[in-house]
Amino acid sequence: MSTTGLVQIDGLTPIKKEDHKTSKVMLLFPPEWVPTAPYLALPCLTAILRGAGHTVVQRDINIEMYDHFFTTEFLIWVRARQAMHLKALQMKEKRGELTDHEAGQLSILEQVMTLDVFDLAARAEEAKNVVRGQQFYEADKLEAALNSFRETMQFISSAYYPASLVFYPMESNLGYRPGVSKELLACLDDEQVNVYRDICNQLVLPSVSKEKPQVVGISIGTQMQLIAGLTFCKMIKETFPNVHIVVGGNVITRLQEELPNHERFFGEVFDSAILYEGEHALLWLIEALNGQRDIASVPNLMYRTAAGVQQNKEVYTEKTTALPLPDFDGFPLDLYFVPERIIPYLATRGCYWGRCTFCDHGQGYFDQYRGMTAQLVVEQVKALRDKYQCRHFLFADESYPPALFKRVSQILVDQNVGIKWTTLIRFEETLQDQAVWDLAAKAGCCTLYYGMESANERVLNLMDKHAKKSVIQNNLHQAAKAGIWNHVMAFYGFPGETMDEALETRQFVIDNQPVIHSVELFYFVAYRHTPMVRNPEKFGITIHKQEEYDLPLDYYYTLNEPVGISCMDAMQLCEEFYKNDFQPWAVRVNAREHVFLYISKFGTNRLPQIYAQRQTVGASDSVSGLVTWPVSMGEGEDGKEGMSRVMSHGAGS
The missing domain is CATH 3.40.50.280 (Cobalamin-binding domain)
Structure with a gap:
């Protein structure tokens, strides 16, 4: 006032x-x-x-929903809902009135009714104790807990047939298309x-x-x-x-x-x-x-x-340096499925690069990139650390600027702030000094997420990304040497990309697997607010708008000329990669924050315990463990689009 x-x-x-x-x-x-x-x-x-x-x-x-799902009270309520549906369907079956859809529902319910709901609830409750306590750092117990959550979600799904409710990655499907x-x-x-x-x-x-x-x-x-x-x-x-x-x-x-x-x-x-x-x-x-x-x-x-x-015509953009510290008072900070508090923090709004033709991140902001000084960033992080007794931070910026990355690291070390952190970052020529990565690791940087997109320089130039392959390789090797976990995101099928260029990306991640600790390799999606969709003719594509999709966030597209791989080709390449090549990266601990905490705990990016174990079975190999996933934040807005969108914890409303 x-x-x-x-x-x-x-x-x-x-x-x-x-x-x-x-x-x-x-x-x-x-x-x-x-x-x-x-x-x-x-x-x-x-x-x-x-x-x-x-x-x-x-x-x-x-988080209140997930905590509620894995309680005896809710699962007994689900069992009552299952029994109600089962009774109604059995009566219809006796009258010979079941539809094929209802027959499928009846079969699912008859199977799930054989489960001991109290045993399931006990295991789900214990799983919450594991992910919130020190047993979290025992990979076998953490994997078992995550699989208990998944089993419980399957049980819950049966009461909402044909909905599929999935625990992480977030792939729940209620059978309705949100774009219609x-x-x-x-x-x-x-x-x-x-x-x-x-x-x-x-x-x-x-x-x-x-x-x-x-x-x-x-x-x-x-x-x-x-x-x-x-x-x-x-x-x-x-x-x-x-x-x-x-x-x-x-x-x-x-x-x-x-x-x-x-x-x-x-x-x-x-x-x-x-x-x-x-x-x-x-x-x-x-x-x-x-x-x-x-x-x-x-x-x-x-x-x-x-x-x-x-x-209203007027648009207001926030002045980042004048905004107050985020207020987490009232949030259930100890309810999340981690043993240590992790708090998100945003030093910048928008992307300092802001040129990638496939990206529509900036649509959430009206104007260009804005950021804080390194000194203010560290002051606010220290204030959050002290107020919420938290030493793990998720720097949720679209892409951390190199100058800020270096300066914040230096101040964190000089002031002995004592935090651990992770963020998204671009491959940059200005980050080719080993001392930069060593300093970042000393400052508490544990994991970094890179939007590589492609390992072919011609394709990268088409994207207006302009990263050099040698720089990508150097950054990865230097960060890994410093003890930082490298997560690489890429995709097949950028319009104009040839099969050989797509396979170059595949070969690059395979050849550099020792310094790429986790990877996501998906397929190109034409998001509606990108430069590509606004100017499709420039990129040799035709956008196909379907009338029923009246709330679209992306579009189906085709190539104007038979040059390069198609959308279907890209999807096939993606499927083949996960089927044939992904084993070295298959992990049992798939959440970004979970990997982050493991590195913070053990002080190294060498974490063999979190990868799926290979077992020789006859003449072939298999991967042990119930479920393996790419390290990911789960699904993005429109399908499997990697970390680059869903990592953002954007501010505002």
Whole structure:
């Protein structure tokens, strides 16, 4: 507050102190996201709202859901749901009225009813103890715990047939396509498959009833969260019609062109939407709802009036150096499936490179890259370390700038900050000094995630990535020598890439396997907001838009000339890689944060215990262990697109 009697808000007319009103706001983060660390959006919003005097209740329903799934109470409830469905289907079978679909459901239920639900619940509860305690660092026990979670999710899925609910990587499928508005809206009311309706009834609505907020904000960062997030919106709106419901997050921003064409969302599901960054936009929306300013003046806002859906013209971008420290107070920091607290932190917004033609990360921000000074970064990290008793940090930047990487490392060492950290980074010529990597490791850098994309320089130039193969190799060798774990992401099928060039990428990761500790190799996806999709003729592709996909985040494409490999070729190459070549990277511990903690614990990137063990069986080899996966954050917004998108914990709404 200023000394002039005004509440100073940068960007809009200040409000007089005597006119200032406060509200109670509930912020929700919906499933599905990884259960290993908080997401940064809500704490960023909370810091601004609490700083302005508003009461904020922030809830990570994602981790609350996973914790709830693996309890005796919930699994007994699931068994009762299974029994109810089984009885109804058996009666229909006696009458000879079963459809093929129902026959499949009946078969699944008859199988699952033979399981001892109390034994399953005991193992699930014990698995939570393992991932949250020191047994986490015994790879055999951690693998068994993760497989107990997966088995439990299969058990839960049977009660929501034909939905498939999967524990990590996040591949749950309710049978509805979130890119098709008719199916998305239908799914919100489907009590058979939509497990998030029950999660809302059990975890969300009681909290809204107790807290009585005037505003509920729901952050939807990935397409995986769209069904759960909108389910929560609609059910809260039906139960508490006087509560204003606002949505935001990266996916909402990406769909801003389509939302006005679907007025049902406004009023029936939510009341307003915030685009781009949401910290101050949400604050100003609350002030507008309190009658303190005109709603038409609130930047980044979309809402419905009698004249239809309105989108305010002004766009506000946050000044990163002026933002308060993210506020995690109220988050269940000890509930995540890790034995050590891990906190995300964002020093930059946007990508300092920002040129890759296949990438649409920047769509979540209106303007260009912004960042903080290294000194401010370290000061804030120290403050978070001390406030939350946390020494593990997820630097969630789109790509950590080389100058900041070097300077932050130096200050962390000089001030003996004593943290461990991980981040995304580009291969850079300015990072070819071994001393840089040694310093980063000394500063606590444990794991790095690189978007290599291709090992062929011609293809990299087509992408406007402009990395040299020799630089990629040097960076990997130097980082590995320093003890840092290298995770490499690449994809097949960039338009114009030949078969030989694609195989060059395959051979590169195979040849450099000793310094590539984990790898993701997928296929090219034409995301709708990329330079390629905006100018398809420049890249020799044709974009095929399907009318029913009216909420698209990517498009099917074909090559204009038979030059290079097709989309189907790329998918086939990907399948062959995981079938024939992936064994050296098959791990039993697949979460990014899990690998991060193992390196922090054991102080080395040599972790043979977390890889699947090879066993000779006759004349052939097999991989032991129940399940092996690439080290990954799981699925991205539109399928298997690697770490480069889903790693971001973006701020805003």
